[in-house]
Amino acid sequence: QKEVEQDPGPLSVPEGAIVSLNCTYSNSAFQYFMWYRQYSRKGPELLMYTYSSGNKEDGRFTAQVDKSSKYISLFIRDSQPSDSATYLCAMSGDGSGNTGKLIFGQGTTLQVKP
Amino acid sequence: ETGVTQTPRHLVMGMTNKKSLKCEQHLGHNAMYWYKQSAKKPLELMFVYSLEERVENNSVPSRFSPECPNSSHLFLHLHTLQPEDSALYLCASSQDIASGDYEQYFGPGTRLTVT
Numbered sequence: 001q002k003e004v005e006q007d008p009g010p011l012s013v014p015e016g017a018i019v020s021l022n023c024t025y026s027n028s029a030f031q032y033f034m035w036y037r038q039y040s041r042k043g044p045e046l047l048m049y050t051y052s053s054g055n056k057e058d059g060r061f062t063a064q065v066d067k068s069s070k071y072i073s074l075f076i077r078d079s080q081p082s083d084s085a086t087y088l089c090a091m092s093g094d095g096s097g098n099t100g101k102l103i104f105g106q107g108t109t110l111q112v113k114p
Numbered sequence: 115e116t117g118v119t120q121t122p123r124h125l126v127m128g129m130t131n132k133k134s135l136k137c138e139q140h141l142g143h144n145a146m147y148w149y150k151q152s153a154k155k156p157l158e159l160m161f162v163y164s165l166e167e168r169v170e171n172n173s174v175p176s177r178f179s180p181e182c183p184n185s186s187h188l189f190l191h192l193h194t195l196q197p198e199d200s201a202l203y204l205c206a207s208s209q210d211i212a213s214g215d216y217e218q219y220f221g222p223g224t225r226l227t228v229t
Contacts, residue, residue, distance in 0.1 A: 045220070107156070
């Protein structure tokens with residue numbers, strides 16, 4: 001079983017739709033949960049991170065963490081064609097001390113059609 | 115230059131060649147990382163450096179040899195690679211190891227093809 005599971009998609013939605021991207025994980029010790037966006041031929045760009053459970057909002061983006069279910073989500077409101085990219089979830093902080101070791105999901109490819 | 119830069123952006127090498135990838139961060143960070151991104155696979159952490167000291171070697175074959183001469187520069191020396199080593203190699207940095215748990219900044223990557 002992979003430590004982090006993420007549906008690779010592709011996910012195709014019309015412009016203006018609400019997008020829901022999700023990851024599940026197996027290690028209940030994870031403390032930090034991150035979402036990265038990666039455009040084609042570019043490196044990943046950090047969108048937001050959450051510590052422990054709860055929600056975090058930044059503009060059109062909302063990250064949710066449900067530690068009891070080991071499930072995290074990223075919601076994108078009013079999606080735009082410029083949101084078309086691969087979205088990577090990542091996790092860390094498994095209690096073994098600060099190591100900088102991020103565990104990534106495979107990434108979900110999102111296409112927003114005009 | 116801003117952020118994290120990587121050179122070259124594309125590299126084609128034969129299995130007997132020796133080449134090096136270069137990463138430079140302009141953020142004043144103290145921790146740097148090498149990752150491998152293969153098609154249809156998650157990013158894999160290869161090496162972690164903190165203040166020029168290697169703190170993590172994630173079971174990477176010896177044909178990959180990292181070097182961190184100072185906190186701004188990171189190299190990945192390659193020799194006797196295999197075709198399955200073809201991938202996007204990404205460099206990242208963070209303020210320190212602790213913040214690396216949640217805030218790493220990536221470069222654009224080097225697309226490596228081994229023939």
